Amino acid sequence: MKHTLLALLIMLTISPIISQSYTSAEIEKHAKEIEETIIALRRSFHETPELSNREFNTAKKIASIMTQMGFQVDTGIAKTGVVAVFDTGRPGPTVGLRADIDGLPVTERTPVVFASKETAEFLGEKVGVMHACGHDTHIAMLIGAAHVLAKMKDQLNGKVVFVFQPAEEGAPPGEEGGAALMVKEGLIEKYGIDVMFGQHINAATDVGKIKYRVGGIMAAVNRMVIKVKGKQTHGSRPWDGVDPITVSAQIIMGLQTVVSRQTNLTKNAAVISIGKIKGGLRSNIIPEEVEMIGTIRTLDVEMQKIIHEKIRTTVTNIAEASGAVAEITIEEGYPVTYNNPSLTRKMIGSLYNAAGEDNVMVTVASTGAEDFAFFAQKIPALYYFVGGKPLDTELKDIAPHHTPDFFIDESGMITGVKALSQLTIDYMSGK
Numbered sequence: 001m002k003h004t005l006l007a008l009l010i011m012l013t014i015s016p017i018i019s020q021s022y023t024s025a026e027i028e029k030h031a032k033e034i035e036e037t038i039i040a041l042r043r044s045f046h047e048t049p050e051l052s053n054r055e056f057n058t059a060k061k062i063a064s065i066m067t068q069m070g071f072q073v074d075t076g077i078a079k080t081g082v083v084a085v086f087d088t089g090r091p092g093p094t095v096g097l098r099a100d101i102d103g104l105p106v107t108e109r110t111p112v113v114f115a116s117k118e119t120a121e122f123l124g125e126k127v128g129v130m131h132a133c134g135h136d137t138h139i140a141m142l143i144g145a146a147h148v149l150a151k152m153k154d155q156l157n158g159k160v161v162f163v164f165q166p167a168e169e170g171a172p173p174g175e176e177g178g179a180a181l182m183v184k185e186g187l188i189e190k191y192g193i194d195v196m197f198g199q200h201i202n203a204a205t206d207v208g209k210i211k212y213r214v215g216g217i218m219a220a221v222n223r224m225v226i227k228v229k230g231k232q233t234h235g236s237r238p239w240d241g242v243d244p245i246t247v248s249a250q251i252i253m254g255l256q257t258v259v260s261r262q263t264n265l266t267k268n269a270a271v272i273s274i275g276k277i278k279g280g281l282r283s284n285i286i287p288e289e290v291e292m293i294g295t296i297r298t299l300d301v302e303m304q305k306i307i308h309e310k311i312r313t314t315v316t317n318i319a320e321a322s323g324a325v326a327e328i329t330i331e332e333g334y335p336v337t338y339n340n341p342s343l344t345r346k347m348i349g350s351l352y353n354a355a356g357e358d359n360v361m362v363t364v365a366s367t368g369a370e371d372f373a374f375f376a377q378k379i380p381a382l383y384y385f386v387g388g389k390p391l392d393t394e395l396k397d398i399a400p401h402h403t404p405d406f407f408i409d410e411s412g413m414i415t416g417v418k419a420l421s422q423l424t425i426d427y428m429s430g431k
Contacts, residue, residue, distance in 0.1 A: 023155065023425060024353045024418075030148040031417045037147075038417065039410045041065075042140035043114040049103025049131045051120050052167035053177045055080040058101050058139075062164050065143060069150060071162070078181040082164040085191065086149060092158025095424050096193040096379075097145060098179075098372060099138035100168035106132040109404035123173075132406045134201035134388065139164065141199070141386075141413050145420035152421075157428050161191045168371050179371040188378050195343060196381040197423050198372045199416050204398050205387035207412035210355045210419060211363035212384040214344045216268075218337035219297040220304055221369035226251065226292040226315055227327045228279075235284035244290040245279055247324045252292070254318050258310045268299040270307055271367045297367040299336060337373040340380035347382055347423055349431070354422040355415050368401075382423070386416040 050058050059080045066084035067073045074083045081101075107128025108116045118129040131137075146162055163182070171177030176184070187193070205211055228248050233241025255272045263270055272294065279290030296311070298304040308330050319326035351360045363385065372383050388408040389398055399405035 023152075024422065026152060027148055027354070027418050027421045027425070030151045031144065031414050031421065034144050034147045034417070035414050038140040038144040038413055041143060042136050042410060042413065045136040045139050046131050047114045047116055047118075049116050049118055049129045049136070051105060051122060051129055051172075052102040052169050053079050053171050053175055054120065055101050055166045059164070059166070062101070062139065062143075066146065066162065069146060071146070077187065078166060078185060079177060080166040081182060083187070083191065084146070084162040084164075086146065086160040086162070088153055088156040088158060090157045092156070092428050093194045094159040094161060094192045095427055096161045096163055096188075096191070096196040096375070097142055097420050097424065098163040098165055098196060098198040098375065099142035100135045100165050101139055102135060102167055102169050103129045104132045104169055104402060106130040106402065106404055106406075108132070110407055112407075130404070130406075132403060133169070133401045134203070134406075134408055135168065137201045137388070137408055137410075137413055137416070138199070141201075141416035141420065144413070144417035145424070148417060148421040149424060152425065155425055155429070159192070160424055161193055163187070163196075179374040183374045183378055188375070193379060195427060196372075196375045196379055197420060198370075198375070198381070198383045199386050199419060200370070200383070201388040201408055201412065201416065202385040203388050203401060203406060203408060204395060205385055206389050206391055207387045207409050208355060208359050208415055209387035210351050210360045210384055210415065211387075212339070212344065212348070212351060212360070212382070213363050213365060214339055214341050216299045216336045216365055217339050217363070217383055218365065218370045218373070219269075219271075219299050219367045220301075220334060220336045220373070222296040222298075222304075222308070222333040223331045224294050224296055224311065225329045225331070226294070228290045228292070228319055229325045229327070230286070230288060230290075230323075232288040233286050235282075235286055238286055241286050242323045243286050244288070244324055245286065247319055247322045247326075248277065248279070248290045248292055250322070251315055251318050251326065254314045255294075255311065258307060258314055262310050263303065263307060268303055269365065269367060270299070270303060271295075271297040272307075272311065296330065297369065299365050299367070301336065334369045334371050335373045335377060337370045337383055338376045339382050340376070343380040344382050347426065350422045350426040351384065351419060353426075354419040384419070386412060386419065388412040
């Protein structure tokens with residue numbers, strides 16, 4: 001009897017592992033059978049990128065593919081978004097899986113045969129358009145996961161909502177867009193989404209690796225506009241006026257002390273950067289006004305409030321000390337991308353099964369920003385990074401995201417397909 005009970009106990013202990021292993025093996029099989037297809041899809045999307053809120057052809061292509069796969073498809077979500085619903089016909093949770101679909105105003109320089117030759121108008125200028133942040137891979141990986149999940153329908157209970165989101169890089173001035181608009185339109189409530197998973201390819205992480213973090217994984221971002229108003233005068237007689245260019249230079253340097261000297265950096269990181277300065281027409285005229293545009297990145301809500309207050313104080317006081325006047329506007333932006341701690345800890349095992357435990361690691365928070373954060377404000381969510389760096393390339397030789405030379409090793413995409421599939425199946429089954 002003792003031996004029988006021991007054997008039963010062993011079987012009860014290892015059976016979930018056997019089941020999980022079987023599920024992972026089946027996911028691997030179906031992901032492999034579509035790998036060449038998702039690489040081809042990625043290249044097709046890469047060749048034809050479109051800017052935020054202008055993803056008309058991208059959306060048509062996605063809608064056509066998802067319709068042919070047999071899903072219920074809705075278009076025109078948040079202007080150019082596509083949502084596809086997979087209903088298993090059995091009661092259970094509704095899982096949202098998200099991919100962003102827009103390109104960037106970047107002229108591609110990579111040597112690949114499928115490099116983008118597209119151009120468009122951006123802020124009144126003709127620019128090249130490129131998938132310089134990997135959104136083309138995100139589309140392809142989500143379509144790949146849809147294939148895998150459809151093949152494994154008998155193991156699913158509930159619904160999967162595939163969210164192809166436009167304008168992650170930000171809607172054009174004067175327009176709404178992206179995840180914020182999807183949430184505003186009621187995406188979560190309309191489709192009854194209980195939980196959301198999202199992922200981002202990362203050019204600096206080795207192929208086959210996954211990086212995650214409990215809590216804040218990406219920063220909140222706020223755009224700031226500073227106008228410094230002085231008094232115009234001849235360049236040979238600066239004392240007859242108030243030089244807004246010199247004052248602007250002092251403000252830029254002063255802003256750096258907000259982070260380095262006025263913020264508790266042992267709590268979380270923060271960044272303040274000025275990206276654009278505009279002022280003046282001639283070498284011998286000190287202008288009346290200078291405009292500066294910059295970005296603020298924070299990883300903590302309380303720190304964000306403090307830093308915004310200190311920025312306003314620093315800018316206005318430096319200007320006043322020189323006899324100028326400064327007006328500052330800090331715009332609403334993306335909140336911190338927050339991984340629900342309970343959900344994240346629950347799903348770590350799924351990431352292990354998708355990529356192998358040795359290939360899954362905790363990452364430091366990124367000062368980049370993601371509008372996936374708006375979904376994570378509404379429902380429990382998990383966002384993580386998937387490796388796209390070739391194993392034979394040194395980190396120092398990797399081109400950053402948002403640059404003309406940005407490159408992704410396509411062999412890394414299968415990890416993303418497996419991760420989305422594993423997370424969905426495990427969450428639906430309560431594992």
